[in-house]
Amino acid sequence: MDVLIVDDDAITRFALSAAVEEWGFVPVLAENADQALKTLATETTPHLLIIDWSMPGMSGPDLCKTIRKREDGQFFYILMLTGKEGNEAIIEAMEAGADDFLSKPFDHRVLKVRIAAGSRIVRLEQTLNQLASRDALTQCWNRRMIDELFANSIAESTRKRSKFSVMVLDIDHFKRVNDTFGHSGGDAALKHVVNILNTNLREYDQVGRYGGEEFVILLPATDRNEAWGVAERIRSAIQFQPTILNDDLKIELTVSIGIAEFDRSRDANQSAFFERADKALYTAKQTGRNRIICSE
Amino acid sequence: MILDEARVQDMTRNNTKLIASISQLFLNELPDMIANIERAYNQNDCSALANAVHRLKSALGNFASKSYYDEFSQLESLALNASTEGSSLAEWFAAWTVAKLKLEQMVNELKSMAGI
Numbered sequence: 001m002d003v004l005i006v007d008d009d010a011i012t013r014f015a016l017s018a019a020v021e022e023w024g025f026v027p028v029l030a031e032n033a034d035q036a037l038k039t040l041a042t043e044t045t046p047h048l049l050i051i052d053w054s055m056p057g058m059s060g061p062d063l064c065k066t067i068r069k070r071e072d073g074q075f076f077y078i079l080m081l082t083g084k085e086g087n088e089a090i091i092e093a094m095e096a097g098a099d100d101f102l103s104k105p106f107d108h109r110v111l112k113v114r115i116a117a118g119s120r121i122v123r124l125e126q127t128l129n130q131l132a133s134r135d136a137l138t139q140c141w142n143r144r145m146i147d148e149l150f151a152n153s154i155a156e157s158t159r160k161r162s163k164f165s166v167m168v169l170d171i172d173h174f175k176r177v178n179d180t181f182g183h184s185g186g187d188a189a190l191k192h193v194v195n196i197l198n199t200n201l202r203e204y205d206q207v208g209r210y211g212g213e214e215f216v217i218l219l220p221a222t223d224r225n226e227a228w229g230v231a232e233r234i235r236s237a238i239q240f241q242p243t244i245l246n247d248d249l250k251i252e253l254t255v256s257i258g259i260a261e262f263d264r265s266r267d268a269n270q271s272a273f274f275e276r277a278d279k280a281l282y283t284a285k286q287t288g289r290n291r292i293i294c295s296e
Numbered sequence: 297m298i299l300d301e302a303r304v305q306d307m308t309r310n311n312t313k314l315i316a317s318i319s320q321l322f323l324n325e326l327p328d329m330i331a332n333i334e335r336a337y338n339q340n341d342c343s344a345l346a347n348a349v350h351r352l353k354s355a356l357g358n359f360a361s362k363s364y365y366d367e368f369s370q371l372e373s374l375a376l377n378a379s380t381e382g383s384s385l386a387e388w389f390a391a392w393t394v395a396k397l398k399l400e401q402m403v404n405e406l407k408s409m410a411g412i
Contacts, residue, residue: 009354011322015307018314054350083353083369105357105365108306 001119002026002046006036006063007081008055016050016111023112025119033058033066040067040076047075047122048115053082053093061096068097075125077118081106135209137187138194146208146216151270153206153218157262164262165227166274167217168281169197169234172254172289174213181251185243189251192243200233216274224261224294231257231292239290254290256281261295298402300361301409307358312411319410322355323403329355330396337389342379345388346372359406367395 003025005016010031017027028046030036032055039045049067053060060080067076080098082089093101099121100114133145141149150166157164171177171193178186190213197207197217206218219227235255243251258281260273267273276295284293308314329352336345353368360368374388 007354009351010325011318011355011358014318014321015358018318019307022309052354054354056347083350083357083365083372104354105300105303105360105362108303 001048001122002028002044003115004028004030004036004039004046004049006030006033006049006055006060007052008032009052012052012081019108019111020050020115023115025115032056033060033063036063037066045074047077047126048118049076049078050115051078051080051098053080053084053089061092061098064093064097075122075129077122077125079114079118138191138209140194140197140215141206141208143208143210146206146210146218147270149206149208150216150218150274153220154262154270154273156220158264162221163223163226165219165222165224166260166262166277167219167227167231168210168258168274168277169193169215169217169231169255170257170281170285171213172256172285177251177253181245181249185245185251188245189243189253192241192251193238193253193255196237196241197234200230200237205230222261224259227259227261228292228294231259235290235292256284256289257292258282258284259292259294297405298361298364298398299359299405299409301405304359304406304409316410316412318358319406320412322359322406323412325355326352326399326403330399333392337385337392340385342375342385345385346375346379349375356402360402364395364398364402367391367398371395 003020005013005027007013007016008031013029017029020027028039030039034057051060051063060082064078064080067078078098079100079102080093081102081104082093083104085103090101100118102111102114133142135142153164171189174186177189194207197215201207201217204220208216210216219230235257238253238255243253245251258277258279260277260280262273280293280295284291304315308318329348332348333345333352336348349368349372353365353372356365356368371388371391374391377383378385378388
């Protein structure tokens with residue numbers, strides 16, 4: 001786990017860095033609040049933070065307040081270090097948003113156990129976040145999360161004026177799968193489809209389970225023609241790679257896919273855009289299944 | 297003993313190379329930290345003085361005994377009080393003179409411990 005150390009004193013940074021490394025963490029260093037905020041803006045931001053109270057520029061408590069104002073829902077465990085003592089300092093640090101507080105000069109063994117406690121809370125929060133945002137069976141995003149990512153992708157596409165396509169995929173005759181192979185067979189088929197999706201998508205594409213056997217795939221920086229290519233790769237992979245239950249039993253599957261490319265001039269909002277892809281899926285179902293239809 | 301050997305050993309897991317590195321880093325930075333304090337004092341800039349003392353105090357937190365660290369907390373408070381209440385720095389200077397002598401002692405103890 002990465003630990004962000006924010007301290008203007010080079011010697012303290014060096015000492016803390018060596019210590020947290022010894023305790024099995026990866027130190028990430030910042031000399032001041034500005035550097036810390038830049039690190040916290042990256043995708044691989046640390047979630048366990050050791051922040052010095054007194055720094056030139058933005059102070060530790062002000063940095064805490066800035067971090068707590070973030071609206072992206074990310075959790076950060078903040079341990080504040082300070083030369084101050086007494087209840088007033090503890091109250092000020094905690095009210096600013098610190099989770100824990102340690103007065104300098106501190107015993108490194110105490111810091112070690114406090115950091116260990118903080119890392120347990122960060123892991124717990126990450127587990128809860130995982131449970132709240134992932135589909136328990138397939139481990140792709142759940143409906144709540146894919147809706148949120150969908151809204152973010154539309155905002156990003158609007159801001160950058162970049163292409164963005166969405167794909168709605170439904171497994172054909174899935175009820176028949178459950179009736180024939182039981183629910184465990186159906187579960188295996190769903191997991192298999194998500195594996196194929198993950199194998200055939202790019203790192204920045206997103207997959208979410210929208211309903212029973214329906215999936216939504218977000219394709220940033222992708223126009224309808226490129227989306228068609230991705231969809232065809234997925235459709236054929238699912239058709240020609242059946243779900244293997246055991247040596248004697250396999251489930252043949254096909255999927256229908258609806259595609260729409262985001263068009264700012266006609267998609268008034270997220271649901272209007274989604275509806276175009278969903279209608280295309282409906283057309284794919286109505287015209288024989290195992291096919292891809294692109295919204296005009 | 298001004299140096300808190302147990303603290304340094306604990307912080308570095310008694311790793312001699314690490315003790316030497318961290319001590320050298322402190323010794324390299326110390327002249328600048330002292331110069332900043334004395335410049336701020338000579339300019340009668342109490343706010344800058346409090347900041348400069350705080351910087352040295354932070355660094356000392358890694359090496360010094362608790363009582364010596366507390367002396368720097370007191371120096372910082374005296375500078376801050378002078379800054380906010382406009383009081384004289386005479387008391388501060390008397391305390392700094394004593395603290396600086398002890399600093400020389402701590403530097404010698406640190407050099408001896410670190411073998412540098």
